[in-house]
Amino acid sequence: MPINIDINRIRVVIIDKIVHETPTVKTIVFKDRLSSEAKPGQFLMVWIPRGEELPMSVMVPDRKDKNNKDSAALTIRKHGYGSTLLFDKRPGDILGVRGPYGNEFKIGQNKKVLLVGGGTGLVPLMRLARKLNSNKIDTTIIIGARTKEEVFFERMANDLLRDTRHQVIVTTEDGSYGEKGYATDAMARLVDGGKQERSRKNAKFDCVYTCGPELMMKKVYDLAASASLPVQASLERYMKCGIGICSSCCIGDQLVCRDGTIYNERQLSTMAEFGRMYRDKSGRRVPY
Amino acid sequence: MPINIDINRIRVVIIDKIVHETPTVKTIVFKDRLSSEAKPGQFLMVWIPRGEELPMSVMVPDRKDKNNKDSAALTIRKHGYGSTLLFDKRPGDILGVRGPYGNEFKIGQNKKVLLVGGGTGLVPLMRLARKLNSNKIDTTIIIGARTKEEVFFERMANDLLRDTRHQVIVTTEDGSYGEKGYATDAMARLVDGGKQERSRKNAKFDCVYTCGPELMMKKVYDLAASASLPVQASLERYMKCGIGICSSCCIGDQLVCRDGTIYNERQLSTMAEFGRMYRDKSGRRVPY
Amino acid sequence: MAKSKANSKAGRTTNERTVQPDDPALAVTVAGLHLRNPTMLASGILGISQDIFARLYRAGAGAIVSKSISIEPIEGYRNPTIVSLGSNSYLNAVGLANPGAEAFSKEIAPSRGIPIIVSLVGSSDKEFPPMVQKFDALGNVIGYEVNLSCPHVAKMGMEVGDDPEMVSRIVKAIKAGTRKPVIIKVGIGAADVVKIAKVAKESGADAITAINTIRAMTINIETGMPVLSNRIGGLSGAAIKPAAVRCVYEISKAGIPVIGCGGITTWEDAVEFILAGASAVQIGSAIGNRWIDVFAEIGAGIKKYLERKGMKNVMEISGLAHKY
């Protein structure tokens, strides 16, 4: 591979392995050095030949797989046209990837952190968990799902955080597994909504990292704000180019693909559209 | 300057200084790192804005000029349209250069060499002389001119060869200066035509380097052949691209700009056109 | 090269410079418009959000050309719609995705002092006047650019722009509905670009933008498949620069005011277009490689060039190449 590889050009990769996480979620493992080196929170543009091209967070491959040098992964929830095409791929099939794109979750001086993820929003949090583990940061992760059979990454989270103090909390909306309710309900219990002081010593957490449905992230942001907790949230917007030229991913004056995807509480506080509206494929604003 | 500079792109240079060598020959000095590093025998394509583009051997700048780091030079004989435009340039004027192109005169194991040059064919021999001097090679150089006032580079040759055993012979066709006759007459006297054996010990020279009018070079080649002497001759052909795509410089199956300009006696011996014909601008073969 | 500076700076959201005071050396007039500098955002690049326009203006753009707006919203083609070809070149077939005239006029209604040129696209002369009506009262809309050259949408853009009669009808229809300048954007299609420019001018257009993307394609060899979902798209960026410079030169030589566009990545490129005859330049693809700092960088580069050449204003160099 040339050293000065152009990350914007599509690289053809071959699917090595597919892991069934839930009936509607699969993880696709493939080899690609650049993807394997993605930072927590970064995403790829994934080309499904003659199908679609979708932004997808970079997942960590199972560390127990031998021969996983240069491996990276995608975890897909089967949803509409593109994600279903991807979901139906098999080992040996070809995909194209470009990137990784976007900024990264920052750890900084944080010592105790909370991760709140819903659905495939857990993907970038897994990459973050791996890094938190090697930095020995106390980590609590809340995994939100609708129901028991849709829970995934619980084992993965425990495994990725094995070398550091950690807690994995699962919530299901129907209470069929773990705590009953939304991930944000569990978060509210942890941060004792509003009563926590902005003093490092007393605070249970130094920072909250979140990725998932925007309305969930908005709730995480509100809870954190009332507890004076810093937040890093990875936003999703409709993406075409991934490199900051098409404008389809804009929120306010930000281009999520290039300026984001990760924004802190200060930035989020100025985003009038956060949690309220997004732009559709034509560029019209639509309320959530 | 970027490290990976593309030698084929025109570099704008500004004329620093102009030296009058004879009434019809001038030397133009300018700064350009790549040109200053040209190997003996290499040439530039020199763009005269809105005028012409001509192949020109790279000349050495006067070593006594201070501040001549990165300097290179061209020595032009005023001839037709393009060379006259160049001849009429002044300090401060702009030229474009690309290259250097072409292969180089090789010194190899040679210890005693003969240089035979006519007119501006002396230019690449000056660059060679500088190198021979630093390699302490015994050098004899024959400078051919028509008449006294057209002699140039005599002082330059002595200066460039100052650190090595050397002899500078000037010939004029009318005998107004130096030896009377052609450069090749002087050469014939030196190599005692035909009688010299192919034995390194007895030979006066290990190699003959030549550049000048093709018929002169042909004669040099013939003399050297009869004396079993190796030859390196720098050929001239009409050039457009300088990079081996336009074919205008071809001689036999050789592209002088890219395969040459320098050929040895073995190669010259297979060139049916050498000294006999060249191609005009339209590509037709014309006899000399 | 392609690793954007912005990408590597999490937390800081941008690295564009703060706005410089307007420099009189850079002020230009084109199509009767006075712009603080000759760098404009090209249509279709970051072209649908007023907030982004404000940011680009802060970053140094002299004017903003919006995404091409059609009478009804268009969803555009399925992804992939934009493919990087390396060497600062791109292929796109976005399919003229845009929010439509109604939504877009609302988007830009709150004037924020940003000079916006609304790009319009349509398949016949009938479609333009109602759009113009939606925008013409807005004070920040300083003019219109008409996209008669998108090379990859059936019955829009180039298919219209190749037809001199239709071009003439469209120009006249728009001019009848506005007193603001109307700029016609041409490209390399199946008609002579200079001829179309002349027809546009004679029909009342105030200037020409040249050029749009060039119809092109890329096939992935491992799959044998065209990459763009639309298969065929438009080539932009460095690859088209020499063809664009030629169009600007020829149109300008015909005495028609031109705005140059196509592959402008550095200030040297911008100067080349201006020497060829452009009064202003548009920057599109270069944003992908150099990010939005590109406006300030090009402005600063032109300014230094003018100083070095002893020129007081950029308009002095416009069309200089015609002398030779």
Added chain:
Amino acid sequence: MAKSKANSKAGRTTNERTVQPDDPALAVTVAGLHLRNPTMLASGILGISQDIFARLYRAGAGAIVSKSISIEPIEGYRNPTIVSLGSNSYLNAVGLANPGAEAFSKEIAPSRGIPIIVSLVGSSDKEFPPMVQKFDALGNVIGYEVNLSCPHVAKMGMEVGDDPEMVSRIVKAIKAGTRKPVIIKVGIGAADVVKIAKVAKESGADAITAINTIRAMTINIETGMPVLSNRIGGLSGAAIKPAAVRCVYEISKAGIPVIGCGGITTWEDAVEFILAGASAVQIGSAIGNRWIDVFAEIGAGIKKYLERKGMKNVMEISGLAHKY
């Protein structure tokens, strides 16, 4: 990058490989011609010397297309005629310099077993039959390519090629004088390339070569001057590849046999053109960067690709992209 390998090897004159035995996997048939491999020399590159043709054939070219030959010799334009633009792209306005039909027919008269396609250029249908007559008896002349697409010589090339009527007349005039295949070379001019290809085909052409250079220009910013002596020239090399692939794809989709040309530098490029529908490819500018080894390199690359894909012959992949 541009420092040629050859340049740094004085004494050794070339570093091309010695000829490989012909590989049946690479043999192609196009316009009724059986070629040992699909790599051809593009017209105007190293195109006037039989000795050079022999060398290129030894280096691996499947066929040679000569420089475009006119009825009378042409001196061409003054230098600069060829300008490197970087990124493997060039601009040229050689001005169709060529020795003329008479001298060139003598040049190639002594057959050396090299398959030569003579490229012809002229300003009307009248000029072609006398040229064909000069070449048609030569056994090594396997066919003709007609340059209807040179973008920078008045009344020749593109100016003729943009006129469907004239194209038809020229094809018919040539076909009337020879039984050898006639290939029409088209480009991106002021007419629809697919339309011109269709006209050519219907008039009797055996195949189309697409594309020629694209009309373009470069201006030196320090002097403000156009660099080419002719000011305007033709863009070749990597920059035009995506436009060329598109033309090949569209012409091939119309059911017309095509030879691909434009920016082919690597075997991957060649495969892309073949997938788009080309039966063979022509290589021009790439010789400037990769030297004449490029033929053998591309041949070897295609061969490996075919093996990897389990294909027996390169023709199996021609046009595969149309399936998608």
